[in-house]
Amino acid sequence: MRFLQTSDWHLGKIFHEKNLIEDQQFILDQIIGQIKKAEEEKNPYSALLVPGDIYDRAVPSQEATELLSSFIAQMNSEHPSVHMFFLSGNHDSSSRLSYGAKIFEKQNIHFCTNTKNLSEPVILSNDKENVAVYQIPFLSPLSIESTDDKPLRQQQELYEAACTKILEGHKKNYSEIPAVVCAHLYSIGTKLAASERSYVGTAEQVNVSVFNGFTYGALGHIHRFQYCNKNHTIAYSGSPLPYNFDDSPETFMLDVNICAETKTAEAVKIPFKALHPIIKLEGKLAEFLNERADEIKKYKNYYIEVTLTDDVIQPGAYTILQSIMPNLLSLILKGSKAQENSGSLQQRKEAMESRDPVKIFNQFLSDIYSDEELEKDVVTLEKKLFIKEAKAVEKGAE
Template identity: 30%
Template sequence: MRILHTSDWHLGRSFHGVDLLGAQAAFLEHLVEVVRSEAVDVVLVAGDVYDRALPGVDAVQVLDDGLAALVGAGAQVVVSSGNHDSAVRLGFGSRLLAGTGLHLRTHVARAADPVLLADEHGEVAFYPLPYLEPAVAARALGSEASHAGVLGAAAAAVRADLARRPGARSVLAAHAFVTGGQGSDSERALSVGGIGQVPASLFDGVDYVALGHLHGRQRLAETVRYSGSPLAFSFSEAGHTKGSWLVELGADGVSGVTAVDAPVPRRLARLRGRLDDLLMDVTHAEAENAWCQVTLTDAERPAAPMERLRTRFPDVLELRFEPEAGATAPSEASYAARTAGRPDLEVCCGFLEHVRGRATNGPESTLLNEALEAVLLADVEGYDPVAAQLALDDAAPVGRGTRRRAAKAG
C-alpha cells in the first residue's frame, strides 16, 4: 500500500498580508498529480485542514475541489482535525462521505475506531486521531487532563483495538507537538507555559506514525515523521523544503519512505545589514524576486527605509530594526524583538510590570494563566466549560480541585 502523508494545509491563511489561497489550490493539484503518477492508494491528512474554525467560503470551495479531485484520482482520503479546525464543521457528513472514499475523523469518541482498508497483504487499520484538547477530551478518555494524558489514553485504546486484529498493519495520525520536533514561528501554541510536548514513545506499537502540527518536514524516527506544512507561513521557515512523505507499506510494515517536494510559489529571503549595503550588494540578486524579511542594522533609523528597499526588492513584506551593538539602548529595541520567543504568560506579566512598575504576584499570574488557557479553548468546537472544569478538577492534585469544589459548595 502506498500512503501519501500530508498535513497543515491551513487553507485560508495569508502570509504577511499576501493571499495564499491560489498557491494552496495549486498544492492540492500537485497532490492529485502525485496520486496519479505514484499510484498512491491513501492520502492521509494529519490535521489543520483550515486555518481557522470558521473558514471563508473561498477556502471551503478550494477544499471541496481538492478532496473531490483526490478521490477522483483513485485515492482513499483519510482526514483528521487539528487545533485550528472546527471538529463539528469539518466532520459534518462524515458517515455518509465514508462510502465515497473520504474518511473524516474529528471526534474523540472515534479515536480507536479505525478506517479499515486492504491491499494484497491483508488489512491495514488507520487511526486518524483528531486534535485532543485535554480539557475537553480527558473526561471522554478517562485520563488526566494533560496532552500526554489524553494522547496516551487514545494510543492505548488504539493498541487494544489492534490486539483484536491479528496480522493487521497499522497507521496512526496525530496532531501534536512531539518531543524532539523542531518548531517554527507560525505554529499556534497548544498550551500555556510550553507544557504541550509529548514523548514519541506514546505511539509505540503501530507501524507508522503520521504527525501534524509542526510546519517543518522532519523525521523523529524512521517510522515517526512530520510532513510539515505545504507552504511557508513565517520567515522562520525560509530554510524548509516543503512537501509530504510517500510511505510504502509492505507485508511486514513500512518498507520505505520517500520525500515528495511541493511546488514553491515564491522563494523567501532574510536579509540583514545596513540599508546602503543591502541596496548595493550583488550577492543579494536572488532576493530581488523573493518575498523578503529585512533587518536593518544602521546605527540610526534611515529615512524612508521601506520605499528605498522596494526600489530593489519589490516584495519586502517585513521590516525590522536592530541597530548595531552599542548604538541603541535595549529599552529602545522594537516590541517584536523584545518579545520574540517569550511564552505568552511571560509577555503578559512583563506588560503588567512595565505599566505598573512592579512584578505580578502569584494570584495575578494564576489569573493570567487561566485567561490565556481560556483563549486557547475558545477555538475548540463543542467546548463545554463546565465539563472541562470537572475534568480538570478530577485530574488535579488534591488542593486546586478540592478548593474549587469546596468554594462551589460554600
C-alpha cells in the same frame, strides 16, 4: 501499500499581511501531481494522510473553504480510488470540518473530528495486502473517558488512553494486518520551527512511545519535517510552506510504504517547490539600491525580509525598498538609532494603555523628534497648545 503524507496546510493563512491562497493552491496542485505520477508509474497510492490543521483558523475564510472543497472535488474526480484521511488539529473547528462527513465517507473521504469511533479503522485493500488506518484528532481535556472514571486532562494520559483503546481493538479484530495511525500532537524531543514557537510554547508534550504497537504513525502539529523514533516509523511531514522567515525554506511530503507481510514501514521525503521561496537579506539601504542591485533582481519572485543596518534609517525606507522588491513583506531595523528607538516600544504601549491624550501626544512627539528637537520653541508650543485643547475638551465633557 503506499501512502502520501502531508500536514498542517493552514489554508487561509495570512503571512505578514500577505494572503497565501495562491501559494497554497500551488502546493495542493503538487500533491495531486504526485498522486497522478504514482498512478502513471503503476505504483499508486492507496491513501492521502493529512493529520490536522487543515485550516489556519477555527472560522476559515471563504477562500480557504473553497480551496479545500476544490481539492477534494478534483481528487475524487481524477483519483477516486485514493482514500483521503483528514483529522481536526488544534487550529480547526471540529464542527465545521466534520460538515458532510457521513456523505464524504461513501466517497473514500474520511474526516475524524471526535473520539466516538477511535477504535474503528478504515480497512484499505489492494490485490496483495490489507492495512488498518486509525485517526486521533487533537485531544482536549476530558475528550477521552478513562476505564476507572478518573478524569483525563493531561495530553500524555489522553493519548495513552486513546492508543490503548485502539491497539486493544486492533489486536482483537485485525491482529494479522498492519496498523497505521494519524494523530495531531506535540511529541517530546521535537524540534520546533520558528512558526510554532509563538503558540506551541510550553504546550504539553507526549512521549511517542504511546504509538508502540503501530506499524506507522503519521503526525501533525509541528511544521518541521522530522522522524520521531530510531526506526523512522513515526514522522512529522511538516507544513508544506514556511510560515515564518526563520522556518526552513525546504518543505516536504512523505512517501510512506507499508509492507503488510513484515509489518514494517519506510517514509521517504519528497520536496515541495514554493511558488514564492522565502529569503532574509541584511545590509544598508544604499547597498540594496546600488552595488547589490543585480543580486536583488534574482529574488524578484521571493518573499523577502530585509534587516537594515543603517545607523540612521531614511524616512520611507520600506517604500523605497518595495519599489525594487515587490514581495518585500518584512523590514527589521537593526542600526544603532533603530535599536535606540525600539527601546521606546514599552513606553508607547504604556502611553496607549493609559488612554491619557496628553501622555499619548508626548510619546508621539518623542517618537518623531530627537532630544534636541524636543527642546525647540516650536515643539514646546505644540505641546502647550495640545494640553490647552485637551483640558478644554475634558472640561466640556464634564
